[in-house]
Amino acid sequence: MQKLDNMNILENSITPFLISVEKVAHVQPNNTIEHALLILIKSGYTSIPVLDTNFSLHGLISKAQILDSILGIERMEPERLQETKVADVMTTSIARCKDSETFEKVLSYSINHPFICVEDQSGAFLGIITRSKLLAYLNGYLHETKKKGRY
Ligand code: 4BW
Numbered sequence: 001m002q003k004l005d006n007m008n009i010l011e012n013s014i015t016p017f018l019i020s021v022e023k024v025a026h027v028q029p030n031n032t033i034e035h036a037l038l039i040l041i042k043s044g045y046t047s048i049p050v051l052d053t054n055f056s057l058h059g060l061i062s063k064a065q066i067l068d069s070i071l072g073i074e075r076m077e078p079e080r081l082q083e084t085k086v087a088d089v090m091t092t093s094i095a096r097c098k099d100s101e102t103f104e105k106v107l108s109y110s111i112n113h114p115f116i117c118v119e120d121q122s123g124a125f126l127g128i129i130t131r132s133k134l135l136a137y138l139n140g141y142l143h144e145t146k147k148k149g150r151y
Pocket of ligand 1: 024048130
């Protein structure tokens with residue numbers, strides 16, 4: 001984690017906050033939504049990235065989207081779980097940024113998004129930055145600043 005006495009906090013690099021790709025639960029566009037639901041339930045997360053075999057980011061998929069997609073007119077239609085692909089259900093509206101982005105930018109994204117996907121300059125997915133990591137850092141920073149009597 002970065003030094004708390006850096007006053008120019010908003011200009012800080014985001015890389016120390018990155019949860020790297022190998023630790024990020026994800027699925028592939030051609031997986032069934034049944035597989036995605038299993039991953040979501042097992043991991044405990046509400047929404048996770050959709051990556052292809054080259055680790056390019058295609059979208060996000062959530063439990064709510066999957067449940068909505070199997071909702072029939074009068075009943076749930078679980079048979080659709082095996083028939084439907086992740087690509088048909090995922091959202092392509094993604095909070096994403098490059099790894100060169102600043103703390104200020106990802107903090108503002110995190111107001112509306114629980115996590116932000118981070119890519120390198122060539123577009124390869126590097127991982128995610130979660131709202132909780134940003135808030136934990138900000139909380140520590142504000143407490144340190146208070147202790148030093150800076151506000
Ligand atoms: O399994 C969990 N472990 C821990 N330590 N905390 C969890 C776990 N599941 C949920 N939480 C907590 C975190 O504080 O609940 C918050 C909301 O989870 P979410 O959104 O609705 O599943 C978590 O807040 P967060 O750490 O700021 O994470 C924000 C969102 O980022 C999560 C999830 O959609 C995504 N995410 C976080 N870590 C991930 C991940 N997605 C895939 N892989 C990961 N490793």
